[in-house]
Amino acid sequence: MSAKAMDRVATVILMTFAVLIIGLLIGLLGFILTQGWHKLSLDFITSAPDLVNAGGGIGPQLFNSLYLLVLTMIISLPLGLGAGIYMAEYAPDNKFTQFIRISIEVLSSLPSIVVGLFGLLVFVTMTGWGYTLLSGALVLTVFNLPLMVRIIEDAIRNVPQNQKEASLALGITKWKTIISVVLPAALPGIITGTILASGRIFGEAAALLFTAGMSSPDLNFHDPSLSSPTSPLNPLRPAETLAVHIWKVNSEGLTPDARDVADGAAAILVIAVLVFNLSARWFGKWIYRKMTSGA
Known part of the structure; x- marks a missing residue:
C-alpha cells in the first residue's frame, strides 16, 4: 500500500x-x-425539595453545587498554579522531583471513593468539623490538584523558549518574566485545566457523600452571615450537592415523583456544566486578548 x-x-x-x-x-x-x-421551570430551579409531596425543586442543591465550585477553585487554583510554576520553571531534575511526579500520578489515579474516605478521616473526623462544605471543598482539592498541576505545568512548558529568552535579554527578572510573559502565553492551557477540574467538581458525588453530607439545613437566603447555621454562605454547614441529590433521589425514592426530579436535576446539571464551560472559555479568550494585547 x-x-x-x-x-x-x-x-x-x-x-x-x-x-x-x-x-x-x-x-x-x-x-x-x-x-x-x-x-425545567423557574419554580423547579428555585424551590426546595419536598420529601413528602410531589412537585419539589432543587434550588438549595444547585446553589450548594455552585458555592462548592467557588470554594474549591479558591483553594485549588492558587495551589495548582504555584505547583505548576515550580515544576515547570524552578524544580531541578533530580530524584526528589521524580518522586513528586510519581506522587502526582498516583494521586490522579486514586478512585474518588478512596479520596472521600480520606476526607472523612481527616477533614470530617480529625478536625471535628463534621459534614461541611469546607470539608467537601478540601477533599475535592485533593482530588483535582494532580490534574491541575500536570496541565498547568505542560501549558507553561509549551510556551516557546524564545519568548522567555527575549524577556530575560531585556533585563527582566525571571519572576517578572513568568508573570508578564509566560503565564499570559500559557493562559489557554491553564483555562483548559481549570475547566476540566471544574467539570469534575460539578459531577462528583462519591467523595462528597463522606464529607459534605447528604442533607442541607433550611437555608435563609436573606441571611449573609458566615456563622449562621441557616446562612447559605456558611462554609461550615452540611450541604447536599446536585449530583449527590440525584443519587439520593434515585436510590431512596422517598418522593412520589422521584424519577421526574432525578431527570430534571440531571438536565439542570448538564446545562450548568455546558454554560460554565462556554462562559469560562469566552472569559479566558477575553483575558488572553487583554493580557497579550491581542486584537
Missing part, C-alpha cells in the same frame, strides 16, 4: 472515530435533556 493510500485509510478511520464520539455525546446529551425537559 502506498503512502497516500495509507494516509487516506488512516484519515477515514480517525474521522469515523471522531464522528462516533460526537454522535455518542450528542445522543447522551439529547437523551438527558429530553427526559428532564418537562421539569
Whole structure:
C-alpha cells in the first residue's frame, strides 16, 4: 500500500472515530435533556425539595453545587498554579522531583471513593468539623490538584523558549518574566485545566457523600452571615450537592415523583456544566486578548 493510500485509510478511520464520539455525546446529551425537559421551570430551579409531596425543586442543591465550585477553585487554583510554576520553571531534575511526579500520578489515579474516605478521616473526623462544605471543598482539592498541576505545568512548558529568552535579554527578572510573559502565553492551557477540574467538581458525588453530607439545613437566603447555621454562605454547614441529590433521589425514592426530579436535576446539571464551560472559555479568550494585547 502506498503512502497516500495509507494516509487516506488512516484519515477515514480517525474521522469515523471522531464522528462516533460526537454522535455518542450528542445522543447522551439529547437523551438527558429530553427526559428532564418537562421539569425545567423557574419554580423547579428555585424551590426546595419536598420529601413528602410531589412537585419539589432543587434550588438549595444547585446553589450548594455552585458555592462548592467557588470554594474549591479558591483553594485549588492558587495551589495548582504555584505547583505548576515550580515544576515547570524552578524544580531541578533530580530524584526528589521524580518522586513528586510519581506522587502526582498516583494521586490522579486514586478512585474518588478512596479520596472521600480520606476526607472523612481527616477533614470530617480529625478536625471535628463534621459534614461541611469546607470539608467537601478540601477533599475535592485533593482530588483535582494532580490534574491541575500536570496541565498547568505542560501549558507553561509549551510556551516557546524564545519568548522567555527575549524577556530575560531585556533585563527582566525571571519572576517578572513568568508573570508578564509566560503565564499570559500559557493562559489557554491553564483555562483548559481549570475547566476540566471544574467539570469534575460539578459531577462528583462519591467523595462528597463522606464529607459534605447528604442533607442541607433550611437555608435563609436573606441571611449573609458566615456563622449562621441557616446562612447559605456558611462554609461550615452540611450541604447536599446536585449530583449527590440525584443519587439520593434515585436510590431512596422517598418522593412520589422521584424519577421526574432525578431527570430534571440531571438536565439542570448538564446545562450548568455546558454554560460554565462556554462562559469560562469566552472569559479566558477575553483575558488572553487583554493580557497579550491581542486584537
